[in-house]
Amino acid sequence: MPQIKRYPNRKLYDTEAKHYVTLEQIAQMIREGVEVSVIDHESGDDLTSLTLSQIILEMEKRQSGFLPQSLMTNLIRTGGDTLEFLLRQVQGSLPAGAGMIEERLTQLVTAGKLSAEQAKSVALELQNEGKELTRLDENMASILHRLNIPTSRDIVELRDKLAQLTEQLNALAEEESGR
Secondary structure, eight states: EEEEEEEETSSHHHHHHEEEEEEEHHHHHTTTTOOOOEEEETOOBHHHHHHHHHHHHHHHOOOOOOOOOHHHHHHHHHHTTHHHHHHHHHHHHHHHHHHHHHHHHHHHHHHHHSSHHHHHHHHHHHHHHHHHHHHHHHHHHHHHHHHTTTOHHHHHHHHHHHHHHHHHHHHHHHHHHHH
């Protein structure tokens, strides 16, 4: 694992490669699956999370809308909760919301305030938004994996494996007691 030292002048030095690096270069390392540790040169404090936050901030500056404003606002509001928790909240509200939107579109068409063509256009636009949310979900899972934060899918897999192992242990215990 490359260790990056941060100096008081905010320069970042890769002790493994023996050269200075930028936030973008650290981001590239992370995209390539490299685990990176950033420490303060003077105090030895771990600055990895702070540096990752700076990378995300820089990405947001370059690609306005990299993360939805509502997600960032909720992240600040919830403090220590993980991004996955926030994403689950957003996604959990979608199915019910989609049904209500379809119902409302039907009402508007029936009332003559919207043509069937306009309703289809709105529905298609909402479908595209759903695809973007799916991409966001995939991006969030990727970010969580890079930060070594388990996703709900990872936890479900671990629970399933634990249940299988428990069943196997119980079966072995029964075999032993029957002998």
